[in-house]
Amino acid sequence: MRLPYPWLVLVLAGGMPTGDAAESAPLPTTAAGWSIELLAQAPLIHAPTAVLETSEGLLFLAQDPMDLNGPATEPIDYIVTLRRVNGQLVRTRFAENLGPIMGLEWTGDTLLVAHAPLLTALRDTDGDGRADQRIDLVRGLGPRNPAFNGYNDHVISGMRLGMDGFLYVPFGDKGIPAAVGSDGKTLRVHGGGVLRVRPDGTDLELVASGLRNPLSVAINRRGDAFAYGNDDDSKQWPNGLIHLIDGGHYGYPYEFLDAPQHALPLITGRIGGAGSQGFCFEEAGLAPQFRGNLFFADWGLQTLVRFEIEPAGASYRLKRRSDVVQAGPLESFRPFCAAVGGDGNSILLVDWAIPSKLQTGIQRGRLYRLSYQGTDATVPPSAAAPKDVAQALSNLAHPARRVRLVAQRFLTGQDTGNPAALRTLLRTATSAEARRHALWALDRGRETADPLLAELIEDSDPNLRVEALRVIGIRCYSPLAALVVRCLTDEEPRVRREAAITLGRIRVADSVPALLAALDDTDPFVSWSVRRALQRINNWNTEQLVDQLFSRQGTAQRAVVWLLERQWDERVVETWCQVANRASNRKLRATAYRCLADLYLRFPDWDGAWFGTNPLIGNRPVRSETWSVVAGQRIRETFTHNLQQRTDQERVLILEALASIGAAAVDLALPWVDPSMSLPVRRAAIGVLVQFDRPLALQRLANCATTTTEPLALRQLALTGLLANPSETATRALQKLVQCPTTAAALLALSVPALAERGELPAEQLERLLRHRNPDVLVASLQAVHQLEDDKDAQRWQTAVRQHLQHTSRAVQQAAIKASGQHRYQQAIPELVQQFRIAELRTAVIDALATMPAAQALEIYLAGLADQNPTRRRLCRDALQTLRNEVASDLHKRSDLPAAVKAQVERVLLPLQPVTRWRTIGPFPREVTGDVFGQTSMDFSQSHPGADGTPVYWRWTAAEQTSGITTLASYGILSNRAKQLGFDDNNTSRINVFAHTLLTAATAHRAVLSVGSSGSLRIWVNGQQVYRFRDWSGRPFATDEDLIPIRLEQGENELLVQSHVGIGIWQFSVRVSAADEDIDPQRLALSRSPLLRSYALANRGDATRGQHLFFNTRKVRCARCHAVAGRGGQVGPDLAGFAAQFSRTETIDSILAPSRRLANGYTSVILATESGRVLTGLVRNESNVALELVDGEAQVIRLAQEAIEIRRPSQKSLMPDGLVDHLSRTEFADLVEFISSLRSQPPARKSNR
Structure with a gap:
C-alpha cells in the first residue's frame, strides 16, 4: 500500500518538501556594517558542512548526503570545488567515496579531510581539478560505525593548523576507541576532546579531554586554542566557549558536576543552542576591531556569534558576545560552519538551510559570503607567495596569519642558510608575530634544541617566552629542564602555565620539588597545569608527599590533596596510609581515610560504548575493579590499625568511609559490632554490614536483630539489612521476630509486611497480628493483607479489614481504607463514603474509592478534582470516566462547580x-x-x-x-x-x-x-x-x-x-x-499556569497570607517537602534565601514549572521494577542491597536493589506541574509574595546521603 500523501514520508523522516530548490529566499539579517551575499544553494550544492577557500579563490566545499539523505553508514560523501568562471560558479567534484566530512584544512598542495573514522590527505597531482592521490593518515578516529545511533555526529570535525606545525582535531564524546597514526602511534580516549597530529599523520597525541561535542578548533595569533561546544540534553552542560590547554580536562560528562576540582572552567556558557564550527579572525582585512575575535556558527540559535575575549591570567575572559548574523525572515537558516574567506577580508558561512536538523531526505544547502563595510573597514595589504628566504622572512611580520604561516612553511622547507637568518630575526625583529613564527621555522622538527632557546625563555616578551616553552615541551628537550623550572615563578601567569605543561611533557624527576612549590598557584589554569605535570611525571615520593601534607595548611594543603586524588598508584596509597597513621590533625586523617577508601577500587576500563546525549539519565560509573593486591592489603591494614588506635568518634568516621571499598568492608567492620564496643561504633559498623550481601554480615545482623537484650536502635538498624535481603537466613530471622511474643512493636511493624511479601507469613499468624493492640503493628498487618489474599480467604480478610475501619486510631483507619481500595472491597463503599466526613481521612477515602468507581461516591470524586495533588485529580477523572454513562446527566446539571473542577468535568464528559x-x-x-x-x-x-x-x-x-x-x-x-x-x-x-x-x-x-x-x-x-x-x-x-x-x-x-x-x-x-x-x-x-502567571506578574500579593498558605499542608503541599529556615519538610531544599538568588519572575516560573531549574542535590530518580512498577522520588538512603525513596507525598518507599530493573536521574522535579492549579489568582499571588520575601539564608544541614 502507498500513502495517498507522498509528502508524509518526508515528515516521517523529519523532513519537508523541497519545492523549487533554486527559488529565491530572503537573506538572513546582519549586524550594522555587515552585508551578506548568497554564493550558492541547492541543487548546485547539497548538504554542505565544511568550507575552505584558498588565497587563489578556489572554494572547497564538503557535501554530507550521508546524514541528510543517507544511508548514514555508507561512504557516499564527497567534496566539490567552486570556481567563478565568466561570472558563474563552476562546480567540479574533487573527491568522493568519503565518510561523513566534518572538517577541511589546506596545507601547501594538500587538502586534509576529517571524515570519521579517518583523517585523509588528498592531492591533485596532475592539475585536472580532481584528487588523484589519497592517503589515509590516521585510522580509527571514532567508532568503526560512527552512525550507530542514526547520525554521524559527535565525531572528528573542524580541524585547524597551528603555527607549531600540528593539526588540531576536535572529536565528540563517542570517543576514540583505537586511533593509529602513520608512524604507528596509538590513541584511545573515552569521551570528547581535542587531539593533535602532524599533517603527515605522525606524532598523534591527546591535547584536551572531558568535552562533549566540540565541532571545531579556533587558534589565535598567540597560539592559544579555543572551542565552542554545544549543550547536552541534561541541560547541565552548557553551550560553552572553552580555552583549550595541553593536558586540560573539562569534566564532561560527570566531573564538572560531581568533582569540579578535577575540571577546568569554561570561559562562558549558556543553556540552549548548538555551537558548531568557527575560527579566530587573525587576518589583515575586515577591521582592526575584529582581530583576535572568535566567530562561531550556532545552528541551534540560528546565528553567527562573535565573541570578544581578552587575556585573564593564564586564560581568557569574555568581554562581549554579539550576533553578526541572525535568521531574520529566513526560517530555514541553520548555519553550521564559518570560515575566513581566501581574501582574508570576508567570512564564508555554510547554511544547512533546513528548519530542523532532523529534516532529511531532501536537497538543501546554502553558502554565503559576509563582508564588512563599516567606517573602520580596512583593505588587507597584498602579499605574494615567497620565492626566496628574504621574502619569506619579511612575510613573517605580515599582519595576516595566513600569510605568516605560508612564509613559515617555506622557511621550514629550506635545507640550508636559514638557521642563522632566523636567529638574527629572533634577536633583532620588533614584530612579536615574526619572532614567534621564526621560532617554529627554526625548530623544523630537529632532534636537539637550538642554543637560542635558552635565551628565548628569558626574553622580555612573555609571548615569546611562552612559545619557546612550547617548543621545548613538544620536542621534549630535557636538558633545558632546569631553565624551564625557573619559569614557574615568572610574573606572567601564562608563562608559568606553559612552564608547568612543558615540565610535564619532558618528565624530569628533578623538577618535582619546584612543581610542588608551585602547586597552590593562585591562577586556576597554572595550578591545574602544575598538578597535571606532577601526575604526568609520575615520580611519587612518599616521604616528600607526606611532608607536603603535614607542612601545609588551608588551600595549600588542599592543593596537595587534589593532586593525589584519583591517583591509583601504590606510592600514593602509601602516602595516605602514613598520613592516616601519623598525622596529628584529625581533619587531615579524615581526608586520608576518604582518599584511601576511594583508591581501594578503580573504575573499569572503557568498553567502547557511548553514554548518549544525556549521560545523567543513567547510572554513573562506579569503582569496581581491584587494581593492586599490595595496595588493597595496605589500605585494609591502615583501616584496621586506625580502628584500633583512634577514639570512638574517629572510629565512626572510618567505618562510614568503608562503604566505598566494596565487600571487603565487611571483614573490617565485623569486630566492631561486638557488644563490648560503644553504641555509636556498633551503629556505624552495622551500617556497613547492611550494605553488603555476605553470609557473615547477614548472620551478625540476624543475631543482633533477634537478640532481645540488644538496644532497640541497633536492632532496628540491623533489621534494615534483613529487610533488604531475600535470603533464607534473613527470612528465618524475620520469622523469629514475628513469632516472639515480646518483640517490640517497632520491629514487628517493619517485619510483618516484608514476610508477607515473601510469602512466608502464615495466615494464622497474620490473623493474630490483626488483633494486636499497637496501632503501628495493626497498620503493618493491614499492609500485609494485600500480599496474602487469595480467593478462598477473600471474605476472611475483607471482614478483618472492615472491622478496622472503625478503629480509634486514625492511622489504623487510614491503613484499613487503603487496604479496602487495594482489594476493591465493594461492600466497604458505604462506610468509606461515611468516613469522608472525617477531615483526616478524606484523601485516603478519595484514593480508595477512585479504585472502585461507584455512583454513590460522585461528590467525593468531585472533591478529589479540587485536590492539591495532580495525581489524585487524575485518578478521580478516571473514576468518573468509568461512571460516565451513569453520572453524565447529573454532571450536566451541575452549575455550582468551581471553574477548575468544571473544566475537569468537561474533560470527563468528552467522548x-x-x-x-x-x-x-x-x-x-x-x-x-x-x-x-x-x-x-x-x-x-x-x-x-x-x-x-x-x-x-x-x-x-x-x-x-x-x-x-x-x-x-x-x-x-x-x-x-x-x-x-x-x-x-x-x-x-x-x-x-x-x-x-x-x-x-x-x-x-x-x-x-x-x-x-x-x-x-x-x-x-x-x-x-x-x-x-x-x-x-x-x-x-x-x-x-x-x-x-x-x-x-x-x-x-x-x-x-x-x-x-x-x-x-x-x-x-x-x-x-x-x-x-x-x-x-x-x-x-x-492547566491554569498562564492565568496564574499573568496575574502574579501584574499584581502583588500579601506575604502574611502567603505564609499561612505555605504552611497549610491541607491547602497546598509546600511545607510538606520544603522548609523555611528549618521549619517544614526536609524533602526539598530549604527556601530561606531563595529571593536573594532569584527574581520575582523566576520565582513564579519555579512554582508553575518546577522542572525548569533543578536544585543541586535534589535531582530525583525514576525507577522501574522487575514487575513493571514505575516510581519517582529522591534517594534518601542507599546501600548495595537496598534503596529508600522519598516520593512526592513525602512517603518513604523501600526497595531491594535486585528488584530495580532500570534507574535514571529524572528530568522532572519531584514537585509536579499543576500543583497550584487549584489556587485562586489572589492565593497564588500571596504565595509568590511570601516566597519572594525570603532573603535570609537557610541554616546548614547535613546531607541525608
Missing part, C-alpha cells in the same frame, strides 16, 4: 474513541534519518535498516480495545543488545518505533487527542507535528497524560506516532474525540 489498529515499524536508533525514509513515497511492503542494521518491516499491531494502550514490548528486545551497537545503559531511550494509522472524518472538524506514553513521544496529523514530549528518562505511564487540539479534514487523515523506549513497559495510548465544534482545548488542558 473519546481509542485508536486500536496501527501499522508499526522499528526499532530505529535515535531519530531516523534519510536512509530509512528518504524516498518520495512510502511502500508498506518495503523493509528498512533497523537500529542494529538488520531489515525491519511494517507490521500490524493491535491496541487494547477500551483504553487504546499499544504495547511495544516486543520491540524492546533490542535494548538487551544495545551495547553491541555502541550504546551504553544510559542511551537506549533513543531507540524508537513508528506507528501509523488513518482516521476517517465525515466532515472537517476540530477534535482532540488524549495521549499517554512511557517515554518520549511525537505525533503528526496530516504531516504537521502537533505534539512532542521529550524526556529521555521516561515517565510513569498514564492514558490521559496530555490533551492535544487537532483538526481533521473530511475523509482519511494521516496519524503518525513516534514512540521512544521509556521506562517500565514500553507503551503509548491514543484516543480521539468525536466531532464537536464547542471543544475548547485550552480549557480542557486543565
